[in-house]
Amino acid sequence: MTRRSRDASNDTAATLSGGGTINDIARLAGVSKKTVSRVINRSPLVQQDTREKIEALIREVGYVPDPMARGLAFRKSFLIGMVYDNPNAQYIVNMQEGALAGLRGSGFELVVHPCDSKSEDYIAGVRHFVVQQRLYGVILVPRVSEDSALVEMLNQVGCRYARIAAVSLDEPARMIATNDRLGAVEVANYLESLGHRNIGLITGPQRYLSTRERSTGFLQALSKRGIELPATHIVEGGYTFESGVACAERLLALEPRPTAIFTLNDEMAAGVYKTAFKMGLSIPDHLSVVGFDDSPMASRLWPSLSSVRLPIRDMGAFAAAMLLANEGDARAAPLIAPHLVVRESCQSPR
Amino acid sequence: MTRRSRDASNDTAATLSGGGTINDIARLAGVSKKTVSRVINRSPLVQQDTREKIEALIREVGYVPDPMARGLAFRKSFLIGMVYDNPNAQYIVNMQEGALAGLRGSGFELVVHPCDSKSEDYIAGVRHFVVQQRLYGVILVPRVSEDSALVEMLNQVGCRYARIAAVSLDEPARMIATNDRLGAVEVANYLESLGHRNIGLITGPQRYLSTRERSTGFLQALSKRGIELPATHIVEGGYTFESGVACAERLLALEPRPTAIFTLNDEMAAGVYKTAFKMGLSIPDHLSVVGFDDSPMASRLWPSLSSVRLPIRDMGAFAAAMLLANEGDARAAPLIAPHLVVRESCQSPR
DNA sequence: CTGAAAGCGCTTACAG
DNA sequence: CTGAAAGCGCTTACAG
Numbered sequence: 050m051t052r053r054s055r056d057a058s059n060d061t062a063a064t065l066s067g068g069g070t071i072n073d074i075a076r077l078a079g080v081s082k083k084t085v086s087r088v089i090n091r092s093p094l095v096q097q098d099t100r101e102k103i104e105a106l107i108r109e110v111g112y113v114p115d116p117m118a119r120g121l122a123f124r125k126s127f128l129i130g131m132v133y134d135n136p137n138a139q140y141i142v143n144m145q146e147g148a149l150a151g152l153r154g155s156g157f158e159l160v161v162h163p164c165d166s167k168s169e170d171y172i173a174g175v176r177h178f179v180v181q182q183r184l185y186g187v188i189l190v191p192r193v194s195e196d197s198a199l200v201e202m203l204n205q206v207g208c209r210y211a212r213i214a215a216v217s218l219d220e221p222a223r224m225i226a227t228n229d230r231l232g233a234v235e236v237a238n239y240l241e242s243l244g245h246r247n248i249g250l251i252t253g254p255q256r257y258l259s260t261r262e263r264s265t266g267f268l269q270a271l272s273k274r275g276i277e278l279p280a281t282h283i284v285e286g287g288y289t290f291e292s293g294v295a296c297a298e299r300l301l302a303l304e305p306r307p308t309a310i311f312t313l314n315d316e317m318a319a320g321v322y323k324t325a326f327k328m329g330l331s332i333p334d335h336l337s338v339v340g341f342d343d344s345p346m347a348s349r350l351w352p353s354l355s356s357v358r359l360p361i362r363d364m365g366a367f368a369a370a371m372l373l374a375n376e377g378d379a380r381a382a383p384l385i386a387p388h389l390v391v392r393e394s395c396q397s398p399r
Numbered sequence: 400m401t402r403r404s405r406d407a408s409n410d411t412a413a414t415l416s417g418g419g420t421i422n423d424i425a426r427l428a429g430v431s432k433k434t435v436s437r438v439i440n441r442s443p444l445v446q447q448d449t450r451e452k453i454e455a456l457i458r459e460v461g462y463v464p465d466p467m468a469r470g471l472a473f474r475k476s477f478l479i480g481m482v483y484d485n486p487n488a489q490y491i492v493n494m495q496e497g498a499l500a501g502l503r504g505s506g507f508e509l510v511v512h513p514c515d516s517k518s519e520d521y522i523a524g525v526r527h528f529v530v531q532q533r534l535y536g537v538i539l540v541p542r543v544s545e546d547s548a549l550v551e552m553l554n555q556v557g558c559r560y561a562r563i564a565a566v567s568l569d570e571p572a573r574m575i576a577t578n579d580r581l582g583a584v585e586v587a588n589y590l591e592s593l594g595h596r597n598i599g600l601i602t603g604p605q606r607y608l609s610t611r612e613r614s615t616g617f618l619q620a621l622s623k624r625g626i627e628l629p630a631t632h633i634v635e636g637g638y639t640f641e642s643g644v645a646c647a648e649r650l651l652a653l654e655p656r657p658t659a660i661f662t663l664n665d666e667m668a669a670g671v672y673k674t675a676f677k678m679g680l681s682i683p684d685h686l687s688v689v690g691f692d693d694s695p696m697a698s699r700l701w702p703s704l705s706s707v708r709l710p711i712r713d714m715g716a717f718a719a720a721m722l723l724a725n726e727g728d729a730r731a732a733p734l735i736a737p738h739l740v741v742r743e744s745c746q747s748p749r
Numbered sequence: 750c751t752g753a754a755a756g757c758g759c760t761t762a763c764a765g
Numbered sequence: 766c767t768g769a770a771a772g773c774g775c776t777t778a779c780a781g
Contacts, residue, residue, distance in 0.1 A: 070758055081768045086760065094766055113531050117470040118758030121773050126467060128510070138488040138695070146513055158532055160478070160508045163496055181463050182508055290699055319699040326701050345488070346696045349640055349669035351676050420774055431752045436776065444750055468774030471757050 068111035077110070078103050089114050116156060126183045127157050129372055132175055132199075133190040134166040139345055140361055141190070144213075147365025148188055155373055157185065166193050172202050179208045186210060186372035188365070194218075195258050211368040215262040222371065225364050225382045229259050229341075230266030232357035232387030233311075236339050237270035239355075239389055240309050244397045245337060246276055249300035249307040251317050253288040263313045263341060282307060286317050293320020301328060301336075308337060308398035315340035315347050318354055318394075337395035352393035359387045418461035427460070428453050439464055466506060470533065477507045479722055480537040482525055482549075484516040489695055490711055491540070494563075497715025498538055505723055507535065516543050522552050529558045536560060536722035538715070544568075545608050561718040565612040575718050575732045579609050579691075580616030582707035582737030583661075586689050587620035589705075589739055590659050594747045595687065596626055599650035599657040601667050603638040613663045613691060632657060636667050643670020651678060651686075658687060658748035665690035665697050668704055687745035702743035709737045 071089075075082040080099065087095045088103045095103075106112075116127040131148060133141055148159050162178050164171045179187060186209035193199055194212040200219070203210050212219050215229040240248060250267060253260035268278060284299055286292035293312060297320060300307055312318040318340030322332060330336050332352055340347060343358035367382040421439075425432040430449065437445045438453045445453075456462075466477040481498060483491055498509050512528050514521045529537060536559035543549055544562040550569070553560050562569050565579035590598060600617060603610035618628060634649055636642035643662060647670060650657055662668040668690030672682060680686050682702055690697060693708035717732040 072758080082759080083768055084766090087767085090760085096766060099766085113527075115471070115758055116532060117467045117476060118773090119760075120467040121465070121471055121775085122758080122760035124760095124773070128508075138492040141492050142488040142513075145511055149511070149513065156531070158478075158510045158528070160510045161495055161499070163492075163499065177463075178508070181506070182466060316699070319701075323701045346699055349666070349696055350700070351669075351673045422774080432775080433752055434750090437751085440776085446750060449750085465774055468757090469776075471759085472774080472776035474757070474776095 068113055070112075071114065074103065074106055074110065074112050077106050113156070120183065124183065125185050128160050128182055128184050129157055129369060130160050130162050130178060130182070130184045130187040131190065132162045132164060132178075132187050132193055134164050134171075134193050135190050137342060137344065140342070143361040144188070144190060144365040147362035147367075148369040149365075150362070151366035151369025152373070157369075157373065159369075160184070162187075164193065166196060172196075172199055175199060176202055176206060179203065180206055184208060188368045188372070189213060191215070191259060192257060209372055211371045213364055213368060215259045218258075221382075222374075225368055225371070225385065227359055227364060227385050227387065229262040229359075229387060232341065232359070232389065233263040233266035233313075234270040235387075235389045236311050236341075236357060237267045238274070239391070240311065240337065240339065240395070241271065241274045241276060243309075243337065243395060245309040247305060247307045247309075247398075248276070248278060248282065249303075249310040250278060250283045251286045251293060251296040251300070251310060251312040251321070252283065253286060253313050253317075255285060257288070260313055267311060286312070286320075288314050288316060290316050290320045290323075293317030294324050295320075297321040297324035301325065301330070306336075308335075309339070309395065310336065311339045311341075313341050315342045315344040315354065315356055318356070319346060319350060322350060322354075333394050333396040334399070337398070339389070339395060343390050347390070348392065350394075354394045355392045356390055357387050358390050360385060418463055420462075421464065424453065424456055424460065424462050428456050463506070474533065475535050476533045478510050478532055478534050479507055479719060480510050480512050480528060480532070480534045481540065482512045482514060482528075482537050482543055483540040484514050484521075484543050485540050487692060487694065490692070493711040494538070494540060494715040497712035497717075498719040499715075500712070501716035501719025502723070507719075507723065509719075510534070512537075514543065516546060522546075522549055525549060526552050526556060529553065530556055534558060538718045538722070539563065541565070541609060542607060559722055561721045563714055563718060565609045568608075571732075572721065572724075575714055575721070575735065577709055577714065577735050577737065579612040579709075579737060582691065582709070582739065583613040583616035583663075584620040585737075585739045586661050586691075586707060587617045588624070589741070590661065590687065590689065590745070591621065591624045591626060593659075593687065593745060595659040597655060597657045597659075597748075598626070598628060598632065599653075599660040600628060600633045601636045601643060601646040601650070601660060601662040601671070602633065603636060603663050603667075605635060607638070610663055617661060636662070636670075638664050638666060640666045640670045640673075643667030644674050645670075647671040647674035651675065651680070656686075658685075659689070659745065660686065661689045661691075663691050665692045665694040665704065665706055668706070669696060669700060672700060672704075683744050683746040684749070687748070689739070689745060693740050697740070698742065700744075704744045705742045706740055707737050708740050710735060 071082045071085050074085045088100055120126040189210055189212045194214045213225045215227055217224050217226040252264050284296040286296045310321050318338055321338050325336050340354050340356035343356040347354040347356040421432045421435050424435045438450055470476040539560055539562045544564045563575045565577055567574050567576040602614050634646040636646045660671050668688055671688050675686050690704050690706040693706040697704040697706040
């Protein structure tokens with residue numbers, strides 16, 4: 050009889066559950082399933098040798114607890130959601146990979162939720178997602194991470210979250226600040242050190258936190274080195290290619306013409322390239338350009354574009370680890386530092 | 400008493416389950432929970448008016464069945480996996496969006512699983528993912544979709560799948576063929592109609608199905624129009640930017656120099672741009688270029704790159720719908736047709 | 750067409 | 766430190 054049920058559970062193992070149930074382990078170990086449960090959940094209330102015996106058995110049988118059964122009993126799933134409205138595909142994919150790396154070995158999986166933060170009812174959509182799936186927690190990617198109404202809803206339904214944003218917006222244990230400002234400072238120092246004095250800046254929409262942080266960092270650092278950009282040299286784009294083209298047309302019509310342009314993302318930098326080429330200006334001979342994001346395109350443009358890189362994968366891994374940490378263990382993420390990747394798009398003005 | 404429990408279940412609704420349990424609905428409707436279960440699962444064995452009453456109640460209360468409880472009883476989760484090793488981030492993000500669109504309203508969610516198909520044990524990784532989560536099904540994206548060992552494992556563990564590949568590799572109900580060949584035919588006809596006769600082709604690795612399909616379509620279509628490419632004009636790249644640079648150097652050293660180059664992805668087309676510019680060749684004046692993928696970069700390059708676009712979002716939606724369909728309803732996806740997006744990178748040879 | 754019983758594989762709450 | 770009972774919210778298998 051015991052034999053029969055073992056065989057049965059092994060057959061099951063081959064096609065369904067991947068190593069029997071908690072009952073199989075309990076029977077094999079000669080303990081109650083509650084004790085096995087304690088081992089699974091790392092309760093300290095298990096005798097050392099009992100624990101080791103059970104752990105060996107679990108490995109041997111290849112037993113993995115069923116997340117749905119655990120979730121049903123816990124009233125929380127073993128799923129982490131990633132909520133995003135970021136149009137930068139590489140950003141999303143890198144973040145996913147990082148999050149999964151942070152989840153590795155925990156039995157948690159990542160479920161994705163793209164959304165449109167401009168639609169009125171996107172918060173209701175996220176709410177439904179979180180509540181129905183009883184998500185353990187969610188990772189909030191810019192720009193949804195900046196939406197306090199979203200965060201309020203999550204607090205209301207009791208869902209944990211980790212916010213990723215250009216600067217800290219929340220308590221450290223729920224926040225990953227990417228310090229975009231530091232990246233922009235590095236660009237300012239780089240351009241100044243090359244000898245540029247007549248510099249143009251193309252920003253994103255001012256309602257974006259990233260825009261405000263990057264602009265502030267850039268302008269303050271220039272100012273610290275004695276360079277004040279006149280208002281004519283700062284134009285607001287829309288983080289799109291087309292807006293980059295249009296803003297570059299305005300900047301490059303100035304007299305004297307700026308010798309360098311910093312765009313707050315790579316999309317707009319590509320737009321600057323287009324305008325410069327159309328005007329017969331060579332990069333970096335006549336114009337130096339720096340972007341932000343280090344998108345795949347940056348190294349494909351010709352000449353290749355110097356750009357600020359954020360450690361997106363690491364950010365995703367920290368965010369995931371933060372969500373899994375116990376309340377007590379939770380600590381702030383280490384300092385995230387963006388850095389400028391120098392390529393071929395800049396030189397000293399002539 | 401009835402009142403009290405209603406209130407209680409509403410409190411719960413606010414923070415946890417989003418609208419009570421099956422028992423609440425059953426009590427309110429004055430039926431057994433089994434009958435409610437039949438309504439949820441669209442069983443025909445329910446009287447029309449009973450069904451309507453229950454459906455109204457479900458809407459009113461905002462009841463949504465707990466996927467973990469259902470999954471535990473069904474022995475299958477309400478999760479669809481997406482398994483990929485494709486380095487094209489935009490492809491992945493579009494596919495995710497499409498899959499989610501196909502899943503909308505079904506109560507299913509999408510869980511992602513990037514992997515490295517070059518590593519020896521990636522199949523074990525996918526197996527663990529599928530078995531532990533008891534996935535309902537998986538979407539297989541190129542190139543993992545081409546791996547018959549992966550598919551064999553999935554059949555062995557009894558997991559449904561939908562494969563996306565350049566050409567049909569499986570029974571129609573499990574396959575979404577993207578007909579890459581048709582896209583390449585269109586490019587051949589386009590270049591020939593512009594008057595190009597001396598054409599270069601940069602392929603991907605021959606072990607990739609997409610490469611074989613695209614190459615075949617292109618060469619056959621040219622042949623049909625009386626153009627036979629000599630072996631010197633066909634070079635094998637690695638689908639990378641760098642390989643595009645190197646292959647272009649070889650092609651552009653030929654005498655007479657080709658007037659057009661077709662690269663089997665956009666990454667390599669960007670490499671051709673770089674080589675052409677370095678040699679002082681202007682695009683499209685001296686050289687016409689066509690890519691494949693219609694990546695975001697295609698429209699950002701200067702001049703913008705003509706490229707073949709696949710309806711990736713739709714493919715994802717079809718794949719998801721296919722997985723949810725019952726065995727009987729399952730039917731082949733409609734014909735997927737890639738098409739050439741014409742931009743500024745080609746003109747007649749002079 | 751409808752329902753009472755048993756069970757999916759875990760955990761919590763309570764004893765000991 | 767360990768376990769028996771009850772329960773998480775559903776479904777299957779069996780009756781009627």
